[in-house]
Amino acid sequence: MAHFGISIDASGLNDRLREVVDRKLPYAQRAALNDLATEVRGELVRKMREVFDRPTPYTLNALYLRRATTQQLTAEVGIKDEAYKGTPAAKYLAPQIEGGRRNTKGVENALARRSARAGELLARLGLSGQFVPAAAASLDAYGNVQRGQYSKLLSQLSAQGDAYTNETPISRGRREGKAGAKGRRKRAGPRFFIxxxxxxxxxxxxxxxxxxxxxxxxIRPVLLAARSTPQYVQRFPFYETADEVVDTFGDELLRQAIEREFGS
Known part of the structure; x- marks a missing residue:
């Protein structure tokens, strides 16, 4: 019986397909990683709004996103560990993520190190060096002690980092005013003390x-010294939330990115 056989040399086609995949796949992977990182960051911000009471804009903006490139196929979402002023978010959010002791705040360190009376108090009574807001604390809309009140008490207690911003007898007298024509003086303002x-x-x-x-x-208390270091339980499930987003959206976002890249 007569027969006719056909064969195709696909080696060239296979090489071409591999070339296309090698060229386009990194772009699809980059897009999928960046889309996924954006989803992770968005869900972490939503979770912060859920677990924290009135989180500040500073806290909600504390998450950074480092985007992937075709040369570095890794996207990263993390918490900023630097701050121009104030406490870096990574420092005060760490106990909320891991649980454990609360880190000391900048104002607490200033009081312990620069105010002789505050340092003596902490050393003599064996206190933790940390404080909690009390009845006379001026709180902002987010429940935190206002910076202005911190600044005034540090100045009056000679605990400012810049010595020129600490109150002196002359500056105190100037604020309280000089005696007028009838010998009257302006009444002194509020005074902070240890x-x-x-x-x-x-x-x-x-x-x-x-x-x-x-x-x-x-007289009223502003900040009361904590007898022991405040302890936190985990409130912000950072890693668990990120893992859940990756498990839920990772495969689908990669599929969509491949379809976009290879369909073009």
Whole structure:
């Protein structure tokens, strides 16, 4: 019986296909990684709004996204560990992610290191060096002590990092005003002081404030010294949230990226 056989040498075609895949696949992978990283970041921000009480814009913007390139096929989502002013987000969010002790704040370090009276209080009573807001603390819309109040108390307690911003007897007198024509002086403003030592040892240890009124003074606590280091339980499931997004969207985003790249 007669027969006719046909064969095709596909070696050239296979080489061409491999060339196309090698050229286009990194672009699809890059797109999928960046889309996935964007999803992860968005879900982490949503989770912060869910687990934290009124998170500040600074906290919500603390997540950075480092995009993948065709040369470096890795996208990264993390928490910023640098800050021009204030505490880096990575420092104060770490206990919320891992659990454990709260890190000391900048104002707490300043009080312990630069205010002789505060340092003596902490050393004598064996306190942790950390403080919690009390009745006279001025809180902002997010529940944090206002920077202005921190600045005033650090200045009056000679605990500012810049010595020129600390209050002096001259600057205090200038603020309270000079005697007028009838010998009257402007009444002094609120005064911050360290309680728990000497004449104020009967008060709870911490930072208190005296308010002047018509016939004397009233005192209230601003920051009370913590007897032990505040401990946090995990509140922000950073890694768990990221893993869930990758598991849910990873394969689909890669499929879409490949279709876009190889369909063009």
């Amino acid at each position: 309680a728990g030592l000497y004449r104020a040892r009967h008060l709870a240890p911490g930072i208190w404030v005296r308010y002047p009124f018509a016939h004397g003074w009233a």
